[in-house]
Amino acid sequence: MAQISTADTPVGATRTKTRIQQENEKKILLAALEVFSEKGFHGATLDRIAGAAEMSKPNLLYYFKNKEEIHIALLTDLLDVWLAPLREINPQGEPAAEIGSYIRRKLESSRAFPRESRLFANEILAGAPHIGDFLQTELKQLVDEKATILQGWINDGRLTACDPRHLLFAIWSTTQHYADFSVQVRHVLGLQPGDVSYYDEAARMLDTLFLGRLVARRTKG
Amino acid sequence: MAQISTADTPVGATRTKTRIQQENEKKILLAALEVFSEKGFHGATLDRIAGAAEMSKPNLLYYFKNKEEIHIALLTDLLDVWLAPLREINPQGEPAAEIGSYIRRKLESSRAFPRESRLFANEILAGAPHIGDFLQTELKQLVDEKATILQGWINDGRLTACDPRHLLFAIWSTTQHYADFSVQVRHVLGLQPGDVSYYDEAARMLDTLFLGRLVARRTKG
DNA sequence: TATCATTTTTACCGTTTGGTCAAATCTCTT
DNA sequence: AAGAGATTTGACCAAACGGTAAAAATGATA
Numbered sequence: 001m002a003q004i005s006t007a008d009t010p011v012g013a014t015r016t017k018t019r020i021q022q023e024n025e026k027k028i029l030l031a032a033l034e035v036f037s038e039k040g041f042h043g044a045t046l047d048r049i050a051g052a053a054e055m056s057k058p059n060l061l062y063y064f065k066n067k068e069e070i071h072i073a074l075l076t077d078l079l080d081v082w083l084a085p086l087r088e089i090n091p092q093g094e095p096a097a098e099i100g101s102y103i104r105r106k107l108e109s110s111r112a113f114p115r116e117s118r119l120f121a122n123e124i125l126a127g128a129p130h131i132g133d134f135l136q137t138e139l140k141q142l143v144d145e146k147a148t149i150l151q152g153w154i155n156d157g158r159l160t161a162c163d164p165r166h167l168l169f170a171i172w173s174t175t176q177h178y179a180d181f182s183v184q185v186r187h188v189l190g191l192q193p194g195d196v197s198y199y200d201e202a203a204r205m206l207d208t209l210f211l212g213r214l215v216a217r218r219t220k221g
Numbered sequence: 222m223a224q225i226s227t228a229d230t231p232v233g234a235t236r237t238k239t240r241i242q243q244e245n246e247k248k249i250l251l252a253a254l255e256v257f258s259e260k261g262f263h264g265a266t267l268d269r270i271a272g273a274a275e276m277s278k279p280n281l282l283y284y285f286k287n288k289e290e291i292h293i294a295l296l297t298d299l300l301d302v303w304l305a306p307l308r309e310i311n312p313q314g315e316p317a318a319e320i321g322s323y324i325r326r327k328l329e330s331s332r333a334f335p336r337e338s339r340l341f342a343n344e345i346l347a348g349a350p351h352i353g354d355f356l357q358t359e360l361k362q363l364v365d366e367k368a369t370i371l372q373g374w375i376n377d378g379r380l381t382a383c384d385p386r387h388l389l390f391a392i393w394s395t396t397q398h399y400a401d402f403s404v405q406v407r408h409v410l411g412l413q414p415g416d417v418s419y420y421d422e423a424a425r426m427l428d429t430l431f432l433g434r435l436v437a438r439r440t441k442g
Numbered sequence: 443t444a445t446c447a448t449t450t451t452t453a454c455c456g457t458t459t460g461g462t463c464a465a466a467t468c469t470c471t472t
Numbered sequence: 473a474a475g476a477g478a479t480t481t482g483a484c485c486a487a488a489c490g491g492t493a494a495a496a497a498t499g500a501t502a
Contacts, residue, residue: 020469020479040347042264046460059480061461118346121401125339125346126261128404135408143409160433165409166419166426173398174391180342181394183349187356188364188386198387205387209430212381241449241499267490280450282491 025063027053029077032070037115040122041071075123075130078116083139085109086168089146095153096211099171103206106175111199117179143168171210178202246284248274250298253291258336261343262292296344296351299337304360306330307389310367316374317432320392324427327396332420338400364389392431399423 017025031052035044046067050057064070085105089098110117128135143165150164178185178199185191189198238246252273256265267288271278285291306326310319331338349356364386371385399406399420406412410419 040261121346124402124405125342135405140409160429162426162429163422166422170395170430173394177390177394181345184345184356188361201384201387205383208381208383209391
């Protein structure tokens with residue numbers, strides 16, 4: 001069997017990739033993202049992924065040694081995308097502006113990368129077998145860091161008292177919902193299969209919810 | 222093969238079930254809920270479900286004619302549970318009280334039935350192949366009805382202007398998140414696998430978010 | 443306790459699936 | 473144009489899977 005890493009490349013080092021390698025790996029990952037996000041890990045078959053990548057199954061396995069490796073490659077790419085919006089929260093900014101723009105970034109991420117969002121959701125639902133470590137270390141660390149910032153704002157009286165980490169959970173869930181549960185959203189709103197026109201209204205709703213006051217003050221008598 | 226519906230029972234009619242039938246069907250559904258909610262439809266195998274039900278696979282198939290039928294039976298049971306909290310919203314009540322108690326019911330539902338919640342999430346993520354019809358008809362109808370109530374409150378100035386259906390989405394996503402993404406929640410909070418102690422804080426957060434004012438008013442200069 | 447329907451088991455089947463192997467083809471460099 | 477390495481293919485395999493058939497065992501009932 002021909003090895004992608006050849007004699008003049010030490011094991012573990014990444015040799016410069018061929019044009020064909022680059023193209024085909026990209027094609028495979030794109031096809032796999034489509035299939036995994038739609039069918040889940042177990043529902044996705046190598047035949048289907050290979051078909052979507054316009055490639056024979058053995059050829060696909062020439063680039064990735066097995067199904068799991070493709071899945072892990074996708075998840076690894078995904079994690080940076082997932083963290084990016086959170087990383088941008090600025091301790092020096094105004095609470096409302098920072099939270100508002102974080103929500104907008106997360107919502108935009110849902111709109112632009114729904115398949116990635118569903119891939120992530122599938123992985124978490126399955127008990128995070130591949131990214132459990134990431135959640136416990138990298139994500140937890142970043143959340144702790146950002147939660148400290150939020151807590152600072154609370155201490156300064158610029159943010160209502162609440163558990164900052166649960167505030168983040170609320171932002172994650174509401175924004176990701178529009179990608180992960182898009183079928184339900186569309187069915188309830190009576191929209192066509194491909195229609196994602198609900199994102200504008202979603203943005204308004206989340207603005208009202210997180211930045212405005214939702215329920216009017218109780219009026220006496 | 223012995224038929225469960227025998228000669229003296231018209232086709233389609235449900236004959237009185239044997240004690241053994243009742244026990245075993247219950248055992249199977251419980252086992253299947255465990256496996257489906259954890260592994261998804263394709264990840265769940267009949268062998269595993271049968272094993273969890275302490276039963277041989279052919280014996281399991283004596284009660285349900287195939288895998289899909291078990292899945293559908295579970296989903297059908299689930300839908301009533303899913304709708305129940307929404308049904309209880311009372312048009313005559315106070316907006317804050319009604320929304321608050323709806324959130325509490327949904328959150329309690331997440332806490333009490335996490336496996337059912339994950340089963341539902343898996344089904345939606347997969348594109349709702351089995352319950353698409355339910356979403357478009359029964360759920361949509363109920364949502365439209367309740368959205369009208371919320372819109373009435375908005376018109377009366379008792380609820381901040383927003384799309385009522387998106388408000389419901391926000392409630393669904395935030396409450397269900399604690400069941401569907403429990404692994405992530407626990408990892409971020411640094412809790413042990415079985416620990417669900419975060420629900421109290423979650424309830425406070427959602428109260429603040431939906432009923433209180435989250436971000437403090439901007440102070441000039 | 444004999445009888446009949448219900449329940450369970452054993453043995454099995456066809457298909458799908460993830461994955462392998464070696465030969466054939468293509469591509470790039472010299 | 474030739475050689476070496478990279479890529480692709482077709483044929484194949486073992487295991488897992490959903491499901492079946494028929495006999496054996498059990499339970500209810502008269």
